[in-house]
Amino acid sequence: MARLVVLGGGVAGHTTATFAAKWLGSGHEVVVVTPNSKWNWIPSNIWVGVGEMKKEEVVFDLAPVYAKAGITYKQALAVSINPEGNADSDKPFVTIEYTGQGKAGESETIEYDYLVNATGPKLNFGATPGLGEGGQMGEHTVSVCTADHAEHAYHELQKVFEKAKNGEKQKILVGTGHGLCTCQGAAFEYIFNIEHEANKAGIRDNLDIKWISNESFLGDFGMGGLHMKVGGYVVSSRLFAESLFAERGVDWLIGAHTSKVEKGKVEYELLDGTKGEETFDFAMLIPPFAGVGLKAYAKDGSDITDKLFAPNGFMKVDADYTPKPFEEWKASDWPKNYQTPDYKNIFAAGISFAPPHPISKIMESPNGTPIYPTPPRTGMPAGIIGKAVAASVYDLITKGEDAHLHEISMAEMGAACVASAGKGVFDGTAAAMTVYPVVPDFEKYPGTGRDTDYTFGEIGLAGHWIKHILHYMFIYKAKLLPGWTLIPE
Amino acid sequence: MKKEELNFARNERFQLTMIPSAFVKKMRTCLVWQFFRFMVINIKMLIVVAKSH
Ligand SMILES: Cc1cc2nc3c(=O)[nH]c(=O)nc-3n(C[C@H](O)[C@H](O)[C@H](O)COP(=O)(O)OP(=O)(O)OC[C@H]3O[C@@H](n4cnc5c(N)ncnc54)[C@H](O)[C@@H]3O)c2cc1C
Numbered sequence: 359m360a361r362l363v364v365l366g367g368g369v370a371g372h373t374t375a376t377f378a379a380k381w382l383g384s385g386h387e388v389v390v391v392t393p394n395s396k397w398n399w400i401p402s403n404i405w406v407g408v409g410e411m412k413k414e415e416v417v418f419d420l421a422p423v424y425a426k427a428g429i430t431y432k433q434a435l436a437v438s439i440n441p442e443g444n445a446d447s448d449k450p451f452v453t454i455e456y457t458g459q460g461k462a463g464e465s466e467t468i469e470y471d472y473l474v475n476a477t478g479p480k481l482n483f484g485a486t487p488g489l490g491e492g493g494q495m496g497e498h499t500v501s502v503c504t505a506d507h508a509e510h511a512y513h514e515l516q517k518v519f520e521k522a523k524n525g526e527k528q529k530i531l532v533g534t535g536h537g538l539c540t541c542q543g544a545a546f547e548y549i550f551n552i553e554h555e556a557n558k559a560g561i562r563d564n565l566d567i568k569w570i571s572n573e574s575f576l577g578d579f580g581m582g583g584l585h586m587k588v589g590g591y592v593v594s595s596r597l598f599a600e601s602l603f604a605e606r607g608v609d610w611l612i613g614a615h616t617s618k619v620e621k622g623k624v625e626y627e628l629l630d631g632t633k634g635e636e637t638f639d640f641a642m643l644i645p646p647f648a649g650v651g652l653k654a655y656a657k658d659g660s661d662i663t664d665k666l667f668a669p670n671g672f673m674k675v676d677a678d679y680t681p682k683p684f685e686e687w688k689a690s691d692w693p694k695n696y697q698t699p700d701y702k703n704i705f706a707a708g709i710s711f712a713p714p715h716p717i718s719k720i721m722e723s724p725n726g727t728p729i730y731p732t733p734p735r736t737g738m739p740a741g742i743i744g745k746a747v748a749a750s751v752y753d754l755i756t757k758g759e760d761a762h763l764h765e766i767s768m769a770e771m772g773a774a775c776v777a778s779a780g781k782g783v784f785d786g787t788a789a790a791m792t793v794y795p796v797v798p799d800f801e802k803y804p805g806t807g808r809d810t811d812y813t814f815g816e817i818g819l820a821g822h823w824i825k826h827i828l829h830y831m832f833i834y835k836a837k838l839l840p841g842w843t844l845i846p847e
Numbered sequence: 848m849k850k851e852e853l854n855f856a857r858n859e860r861f862q863l864t865m866i867p868s869a870f871v872k873k874m875r876t877c878l879v880w881q882f883f884r885f886m887v888i889n890i891k892m893l894i895v896v897a898k899s900h
Binding site: 597600601603604605607609610738742766770771772773774784785787790792793794812814816817818819820821823824846847 | 854855857858860861863864865866867872874875876878881882884885888889891892894895896898899900
């Protein structure tokens with residue numbers, strides 16, 4: 359009997375664990391180590407953040423789902439990996455620290471045959487003075503990255519809306535809280551949902567809503583932008599993003615590194631080196647992401663964290679990490695099977711794998727401050743990679759160590775993204791987009807890097823309906839309800 | 848006054864963008880048209896999903 363241990367029960371880890379458990383059956387064991395008792399459909403946090411959904415609608419209890427799937431569930435944080443075992447045993451193991459199940463604070467070791475790291479991002483608020491401490495959000499701004507954060511954001515937003523209703527002018531700032539953030543899409547959705555709600559509440563004229571972001575142009579989204587075919591033209595996402603901002607009266611500040619946050623004020627530096635300040639009554643700033651800080655130890659107890667992890671804390675996999683300039687970046691630099699080079703029984707899925715380099719151009723201000731989006735790994739790629747890794751582990755266990763690994767590169771994979779611009783069955787809108795491939799391949803498509811037959815975007819109510827249906831569909835799938843395997847990632 | 852005039856006037860940067868006309872905006876929430884677009888977008892997304900698995 360083999361044991362697969364999955365660290366992290368988010369989009370990627372949940373997909374890996376549930377498929378592996380289904381395929382492997384009761385003859386093998388699947389263990390999930392994840393710190394929260396509830397699963398969260400993160401994209402809908404946006405709607406929690408504007409009060410259009412309750413927190414309870416975007417989360418559900420993991421324990422009954424894992425019990426039904428025959429998965430051993432440990433509500434705990436993974437702390438370290440010993441891929442060679444220790445002085446007493448050759449068997450590799452992970453050390454975990456419980457956060458629930460009546461054992462909070464207790465440590466335990468779990469031996470594994472295969473390990474999948476799907477721990478996602480550490481929300482690195484501490485990278486910007488005033489934005490927070492370590493992974494903890496500070497008191498001056500809000501976030502929508504977790505369901506709890508989103509609920510808190512809504513309470514703060516209500517206060518600003520109340521003041522606006524009483525005729526007070528209020529300033530809202532939404533965007534990225536550091537020069538190296540990713541996940542601009544989430545901030546984009548939040549700003550337009552606020553704008554939509556403000557219109558509904560009849561207080562739009564009392565709100566000054568502004569965007570601040572590390573993108574060098576609007577519509578970069580950490581993917582270097584995208585070109586799509588619309589109305590007979592192939593156009594840049596910049597045109598579409600600028601158009602939406604102008605249509606909805608939202609001004610923007612781009613190429614900005616948020617360098618400091620204080621009560622009611624951010625300081626920033628722009629790509630041209632100039633520095634400035636922006637005041638606010640309410641600010642939602644996405645923190646930069648880092649790896650969650652897992653440690654790794656060799657058999658003799660020495661620290662080998664840098665052998666398994668890149669300096670940003672993400673796990674090294676089968677990517678080409680040779681540093682090279684933008685002009686030499688290739689689609690083939692991106693990983694295919696997500697196996698760590700030094701330990702063939704360890705994989706990383708979702709945000710936790712270290713990308714070879716960004717997708718957007720690396721830029722810095724004349725003062726040497728790096729200001730560019732780091733690469734996104736959105737829900738669809740995280741799920742697809744999670745499933746491919748589960749399939750590889752299944753083959754390794756059932757066919758032997760020489761089994762061929764399943765390959766799926768983000769440079770050969772598309773993504774469907776639906777960015778909400780306001781919720782409402784009849785008046786909601788969303789930008790429905792597909793990109794193919796996620797990572798541009800300039801060898802295949804020398805102009806835009808992507809196949810314009812499969813890269814498109816449009817704004818409308820239909821997009822909102824799709825986003826709303828996806829909410830129910832993915833929660834249904836994650837609960838493993840009948841037919842869940844038929845719903846694609 | 849047309850809504851576009853107000854938006855273009857708001858900000859110098861907005862002048863360099865394209866702002867949808869009242870007709871385009873109406874179509875964005877026109878139920879019949881959006882139902883048709885819903886079908887089209889779903890088919891396009893399914894093709895991309897199929898190419899990615
Ligand atoms: C507000 C918001 C909106 C978004 N909207 C969209 C969208 O519309 N479409 C889209 O495609 N993507 C969207 N995304 C991105 C999407 O949520 C991520 O791509 C996806 O969640 C990544 O999956 P993951 O499994 O890698 O990480 P996560 O889903 O974050 O999962 C990581 C898991 O690991 C756990 N963990 C952390 N540390 C440890 C540890 N030490 N040990 C064990 N477990 C640990 C975490 O608790 C979590 O459960 C959005 C993101 C945000 C923040």
